[in-house]
Amino acid sequence: MKVTWKLPDGGEIAADVKDGINMMEAAVANNVPNVIGECGGNLSCATCHVYVDPDWMGKTGAADEFEDAMLDVAEAPRQDNSRLSCQITASADLDGLVLIVPEV
Numbered sequence: 245m246k247v248t249w250k251l252p253d254g255g256e257i258a259a260d261v262k263d264g265i266n267m268m269e270a271a272v273a274n275n276v277p278n279v280i281g282e283c284g285g286n287l288s289c290a291t292c293h294v295y296v297d298p299d300w301m302g303k304t305g306a307a308d309e310f311e312d313a314m315l316d317v318a319e320a321p322r323q324d325n326s327r328l329s330c331q332i333t334a335s336a337d338l339d340g341l342v343l344i345v346p347e348v
């Protein structure tokens with residue numbers, strides 16, 4: 245699937261991501277700034293926080309209760325479209341996904 249990260253400086257990074265890879269791993273592999281993934285995708289750091297483009301929120305779904313709790317401690321302000329990107333997994337359904345990288 246193709247994913248695009250919109251960066252705080254107005255730039256964009258686009259990449260093809262294999263199914264099953266999560267969006268934190270994909271961001272790190274593509275040198276997306278501000279997405280760190282300190283805990284390796286174990287829902288315990290919130291350094292993989294991103295904003296989902298509003299057009300894609302219906303497809304990515306909502307955060308579960310653990311992710312929801314972790315979003316409260318993310319460094320950048322939480323918004324309605326906040327997600328932890330390690331909890332979004334690449335699949336054909338998400339082809340074209342757009343994620344917005346927070347300023348930290």
Ligand code: FES
Pocket residue numbers: 268280281282283284285286287288289290291292314328329330331
């Ligand atoms: Fe730590 Fe996502 S990588 S919560």
